[in-house]
Structures are given as C-alpha cells and as structure tokens.
Amino acid sequence: MSAPAGRKTWQAVQAAVRARISRRDWKPGALIPHEAELAQEFGCSRGTVNRALRGLAEDGLLERRRRAGTRVALNPQRRAAFAIPLIRDEIEGKGQQFAARILTREMRRPPPDVQARLRVAGAAPILWLETLYTADGAPYVFEARWINTHAVPRALDADFTVISPNEWLVREVPFDSGDFTVSAMAADGRSAAVLGCAEGAGLLVLDRRTQHGAQIITSVRLVFHPGYRMHTRS
Template sequence: MGQAARVSYQSVKAKVLQSIRDSTWAPGTIIPGEVELAELFGCARATVNRAMRELAEEGILERKRKAGTLVKLSPTPRAKFDIPVIRDEIEQTGGVYRYALVKRVQSDVPSWLRAKLAMSEGDQALHLQCMHYHNNKPYQFEDRWINLEVVGSAAQIDFKDVGPNEWLLSEVPLTNAEITFAASRATKEIAEFLDSSEGDALFTTERITWIENRAVTFARLFYHLGYRLTTRI
C-alpha cells in the first residue's frame, strides 16, 4: 500500500491546525492550494479536500471561490463527530492493527438497500465483510455495501490489503453522514468472528454516507464485547 493511501484526513487536519497554532499560517493568511498540500503531506487530493472542508465547517478556515482558503481572523470552532479510520483508532492506543478481508461480492443492490439508499433496481453495489484486529484480538466486524453507481472506482479495488473504511475516507470526498448507535444480538457468524457467544449484546454502529444527495455506502459495524466509545464536545 502506498504512502498516499496511509495518510488520513485526520492527520492532514492535525498538521494544518499545528501550522495555524505555531503561526506558520497566521490569521488572515491564504494557505496553499489542495494540490500543493497533497504533495506536501504525501496524500491524495481528496484527503486534503475533506480535511479543508471540515476545518471550514468547524469555523477554522474560510473557503472563498477564486480567492482560495484562508485562516479566519476570529476562528469559531464547533464540536464535530468524526468518522474514525479504524487503523488510526487502534494505533493511537499503542496497539498493533491487523486487517482481513472475509468476503467481496459485486451484485445487484438488494431491495432493502435500494429503499434505504434511494437506489434503483439493477443498480450495482459491492458487498464487503472485513475483520479488524487489535493485537491479534477481534476488534470490529465490518459489513459494508458500496454504491458503485456513485463510486465506480471501488469495483477495481480488491480490498485485500486495505479496508473499505480506510480507502473511502482517503479517496472519496464524503459530505455528510447519518450514524446510529445501538446494541444488537450477535448472530452465529458474527459471534465466531468476534470470539463471543451467539446472542451476546454487541455495541453496533450503522452508518450511511453521502456525496451531497448521492448515497455512497451503508455499513454495519459490530464491536468486540466490552467495547466503549468515548468522545469529546
């Protein structure tokens, strides 16, 4: 996997914020463009685009058409829930991350997913099931559908070495998401992957992401027993 695929948008945000804090880019400064920043940080332009867009939404940057992106004179930061890169989430705790692809199938979108994502009969999707490990212990089972009518390039990725979570956040300029948190009972299959018992209550996340009004992906994420989510506002 190339270095560009490993650099997350969160990492780009952190580097931009550091440059603002140490006055490399002072308030009122027009910062370099996306192409230049992508070269500077060794990542894809889409990764930079997402980082810049979120910093603008959070009140740190101001993006003006033709004039470029500048550091606001009076930043007004707002709390925001980020979609985590699972690799980063594990490595930030000092753990060793490991990924495994369980299933990859391209097919017509099933009727329940067409209704959820406002897709049409005959549309194509990529169905992926993956495992994420923390120090070789089960951490998360990922069950994901990618809308190939919007992200056709996903059909060319085998996802053997990089997970769809990491690839999408690096390559696709997502604009908004709907996230649901719940507890669900482990099926026999999921229990085997997460080293738990069938019927155990597992912390579960359902997430739909979009580019404007076009649904990109639907994912169900099942976490190991004892998982805790902590966030700050």
C-alpha cells in the same frame, strides 16, 4: 492575548458566564443582561461578548432570540459529541497491532431495506464487502459494507487488501455529508463466529451512511466486540 488587568478575552467572558450559570446566579429559564450591558461590565466590546455567548448558545447552555434577549436554557445538554472511531488509529493508539482481513468481496443484490438506504433503484448487484479488524490478533470490529458502484465505479478496481475500504473511499471519493445510527444487537451465529464471542452477547452497532449530493456513496455497519464503549470526547 496577555490579559491586561481589567480587559477580558472572549474566553474569559465565556468562563465567567459559565460560572454564573453553574453557580445559579442566573437560574434556568432566566433572562440574562443584554450584550451591551455585559460588555460594559466586563470592560470589553460588544463583539467580544457576542462571541462568548454565541459559543454557549451552540453548546445548548443558552437560548438566544433577537429582540427577546438571551436566557439560560431550561434543559441543557441536549446533545453530546461522540468521537467516531477511526479503527486503525484507535487500535494503534492503544499500542496494539492493527490488522484487517477481508472476509467477503462480491457483487450482490442489495435487499430491499438496503436499496432504500442507499437509494439505488431495482436490485442490480453492487459491491459487498465484509472485513474483520483485529487488535493484536483479537477480533475488534466486524465491518459489513455496501458500496454504491453506480456512483463509484472505480471501487471495482480498488485493491482493498492494500488499503482498507474506508481509507480508500475517504481518499478517493468526494462526499459531503453523512449520518450515524447507534444501536445494539445480540450476537447471532455469524457475528459470534467472526468476533469470537459467545452467541447472544450484547454488541454495539454503528451504522454510517456517506453521501455526495443526493447520492449515497456507501453504507457501513460496524459491529464491535463485546464490551466496546463509545464515549464523549469533549
């Protein structure tokens, strides 16, 4: 859009509103003019203003309610989007050599907490994989994964030395949602040995669960090398 003099695109309106909020022309909690009014002021249609404000509301900067109008959020920044690392890309993106080594692959009966997490009944053995990912040979992240082979029997025939479990699953298995949890742990003997770090080091842990409908496909725990950081990409 070539931005003719007075005419505003929704991005321009959004930027203008953002500026007013951050300049405190409109203070937290205050009601701002309604869409029609802003449309007139900015010389654009109400649709354009709506688009701009909707985006700001999604970012948590505004709170909108029908009939009640739009007000500046009292407490912005309730959420932050973190980039979920795609191990291979992350390592190769730094110009380092990516490698994956499977440490364990066996059928194992999930402990009770994993049974709950995977929503599998009883203790029938399912596929258990441990993989170490390295960057230029240095341990980068240790992955421990359960694959619900009741839901994905084909996983039993996959050759994970050729394609990583994650890449195989993404490519082969339908899924529709998932959830993440971030926590921290002190390196125990095993983690320290695998990651080649001191026992007791602080390690960032990312648990990810992937599901298709009501069924849980897989549950992974990524334990990162000491010093690893995740940050907002926005």
